[in-house]
Amino acid sequence: MWHLGTNTQVDGGPSMSEAVLGIDIGGTNMAGGLISSEGEILHKVEIPTEASRGSEAVFSNIKSVAEELLRWADLKGVPVSRIGISTAGQVDPSAGTILYATDTFPGWTGFPLKQRLQPEFGLEVFVENDALAAGWGEKCFGLAQDAHDFIMLTLGTGVGGAVFARGKLLSGSANLAGLIGHMTVDPYGRPCNCGGRGCVEQYASATAIAKTALQSVGLPSDSVLRGKISRAGSALSAKDVFDAARLGDGRAQEVVAEAALYLGAAIGSLINLLNPELVVLSGGVSRAGDYFLRQVHAAAQQYSTAVAFENVDIRISQFMEDCGVMGAGAVAYTSGIHRLDPH
Ligand SMILES: [Zn+2]
Structure with a gap:
């Protein structure tokens, strides 16, 4: 079971007093949330992805979203340990790179997102495909908990x-x-x-x-x-x-x-x-x-x-428009460790 019960840790994941950032990168907009271990969105930010401007523009927007969320967390005294990213395209979750994205995301294919984002904030970064992340969201916080x-x-x-x-x-x-x-x-x-x-x-x-x-x-x-x-x-x-x-x-x-x-x-x-x-x-x-x-x-x-x-x-x-953000947060909490691993 994936209930993130009080006073427990998920396989070395963040402790209960901490929150994570979940950022969902969609074709039109990206949304970020500061998410508690109970699956509550404490603060939320949404800005245009600007995918057509290329991967550096998208990366700069991701940083802006993370900065705003971390500023808010700091103000409220909420410790943050991890960032989970949910993105369109095929992802290598262990390297945190984008293996393939369509032409609507020019330059996104091959982008080393984890490697680039991790040093920016000194936080662990986990990257997952958006549909898989949505599955994690339901498993951790939604209808599929049991x-x-x-x-x-x-x-x-x-x-x-x-x-x-x-x-x-x-x-x-x-x-x-x-x-x-x-x-x-x-x-x-x-x-x-x-x-x-x-x-x-x-x-x-x-x-x-x-x-x-x-x-x-x-x-x-x-x-x-x-x-x-x-x-x-x-x-x-x-x-x-x-x-x-x-x-x-x-x-x-x-x-x-x-x-x-x-x-x-x-x-x-x-x-x-x-x-x-x-x-x-x-x-x-x-x-x-x-x-x-x-x-x-x-x-x-x-x-x-x-x-x-x-x-x-x-x-x-039941997450409606927050499905992506919840999925990204769940990826940070689980760090994708509970896959049936490729042999
Ligand atoms: Zn097809």
């Missing part, structure tokens, strides 16, 4: 995943396990930027839901979705689509149902494969709440065996 076998899905620009087996993060042979977003749910389906086709993130990410809705044709003049599209244009969000669906827009309901079906099919396969006790959804799409969850649940049931489905709960993270 779960040994669970799956985390983050539904945002893409679909990120983390698999925990017997209480440990499944790493795979090269720390790449859990790329659930690239599970094929239609071999003849939409091409994906991973080079594959029909990946679940092409249907069930927040980006994909908005894109599917934007491609709608022949919408009636009184359509709520049509109104939202004419106001937002290409900036239409998944939230707009969910709002339209809830207001009874037929096409928006179809788009949501399709996303839920593909996501549920992927979850159904994961349930059969891994027999988890819990699946947690977080990110933009998860904010659609029960309306979306009910449909995902029904599809997961349809695409999994009855006996495995009986043993699983599918729930939405």
